[in-house]
Amino acid sequence: MREEHSNWFSRWEEELPSPDELMPLSQTLITPDLALAFDIQNPTNCSPPLPCPSPPLSNPLPGSGNGIPLPNSGDFGDSADLGSGAGSDEPARTLKRPRLVWTPQLHKRFVDAVAHLGIKNAVPKTIMQLMSVDGLTRENVASHLQKYRLYLKRMQGLSSGGGGGAAAGLVASSDPATDHLFASSPVPPHLLHSARASSDHFMPFVPMATLQQHHHHLQQMAAASAVAHPQLQPPYHRGQFGSPSNGQFEHPFLGRQSQPIHRMGAPVHNSLPNYIEDLESGNASGGRKVLTLFPTGDD
DNA sequence: AATCCAATAT
DNA sequence: TATATTGGAT
Numbered sequence: 001m002r003e004e005h006s007n008w009f010s011r012w013e014e015e016l017p018s019p020d021e022l023m024p025l026s027q028t029l030i031t032p033d034l035a036l037a038f039d040i041q042n043p044t045n046c047s048p049p050l051p052c053p054s055p056p057l058s059n060p061l062p063g064s065g066n067g068i069p070l071p072n073s074g075d076f077g078d079s080a081d082l083g084s085g086a087g088s089d090e091p092a093r094t095l096k097r098p099r100l101v102w103t104p105q106l107h108k109r110f111v112d113a114v115a116h117l118g119i120k121n122a123v124p125k126t127i128m129q130l131m132s133v134d135g136l137t138r139e140n141v142a143s144h145l146q147k148y149r150l151y152l153k154r155m156q157g158l159s160s161g162g163g164g165g166a167a168a169g170l171v172a173s174s175d176p177a178t179d180h181l182f183a184s185s186p187v188p189p190h191l192l193h194s195a196r197a198s199s200d201h202f203m204p205f206v207p208m209a210t211l212q213q214h215h216h217h218l219q220q221m222a223a224a225s226a227v228a229h230p231q232l233q234p235p236y237h238r239g240q241f242g243s244p245s246n247g248q249f250e251h252p253f254l255g256r257q258s259q260p261i262h263r264m265g266a267p268v269h270n271s272l273p274n275y276i277e278d279l280e281s282g283n284a285s286g287g288r289k290v291l292t293l294f295p296t297g298d299d
Numbered sequence: 300a301a302t303c304c305a306a307t308a309t
Numbered sequence: 310t311a312t313a314t315t316g317g318a319t
Binding site: 123138142288 | 301302303304305309
Binding site: 100139177178 | 311314
């Protein structure tokens with residue numbers, strides 16, 4: 001009886017994985033997205049299309065032992081404690097990623113994706129895939145989408161006055177918070193209808209709303225950005241590429257794409273422009289860290 | 300499982 | 310304030 005115990009025990013000991021086998025495990029505890037988001041890469045794992053773009057890579061930080069160098073503005077000497085100054089890599093799955101900052105560019109990418117997908121397919125997962133911004137999670141999109149829908153709803157309310165519409169004046173929305181962001185990108189007309197559910201294109205005719213304004217309140221974002229990255233300001237440039245009437249997605253070659261991860265699922269082919277995503281972590285106020293994905297494209 | 304939505308938390 | 314998270318319903 002008891003002898004059997006000692007038997008399995010010795011076998012148990014022998015079958016323990018060697019340290020070498022354990023090391024790669026700890027690396028896979030970090031999700032690919034997370035790894036990408038923080039520029040953690042295995043030098044030996046660089047795909048051909050991805051020539052190890054991150055400079056901080058050559059900074060293994062021998063002393064501190066945390067292998068997570070955050071790209072910091074200017075000098076990324078270290079300061080890479082991702083969340084907890086954890087001395088090591090153990091809580092890889094419990095790491096909290098910084099809040100995503102929805103820059104106007106990122107939001108436009110979002111809107112473009114939604115516009116291309118159509119209302120029926122514009123669900124978080126699909127949108128996320130279409131956007132092809134790594135580091136972006138389904139929940140990021142879901143949260144944003146929720147707010148965006150509320151925004152669209154308000155917009156619809158304002159434009160439909162035809163029948164007994166109370167004078168839904170031109171100024172009514174009382175949510176400057178979300179409005180400012182959302183107003184940075186024009187709303188595709190076909191998103192402006194309240195069509196939901198699986199199959200209902202119930203749309204006799206379109207009243208053609210007149211709420212397409214181009215008010216750029218980039219100052220706000222610039223300020224926010226400045227807070228997040230005191231030293232690294234995204235190049236806000238207004239370049240006109242001769243976008244015609246309702247120009248939407250025309251993009252010259254700006255930025256690089258890095259998307260070594262093949263997301264499975266729908267083989268979404270699209271014409272969305274490629275964005276360069278860059279992430280910074282900064283201290284806005286207190287101990288908050290933010291994740292800023294910004295593309296190098298302007299509207 | 301994913302999604303939607305409201306409420307709530309940070 | 311803006312985004313994240315949660316919980317219940319579909």
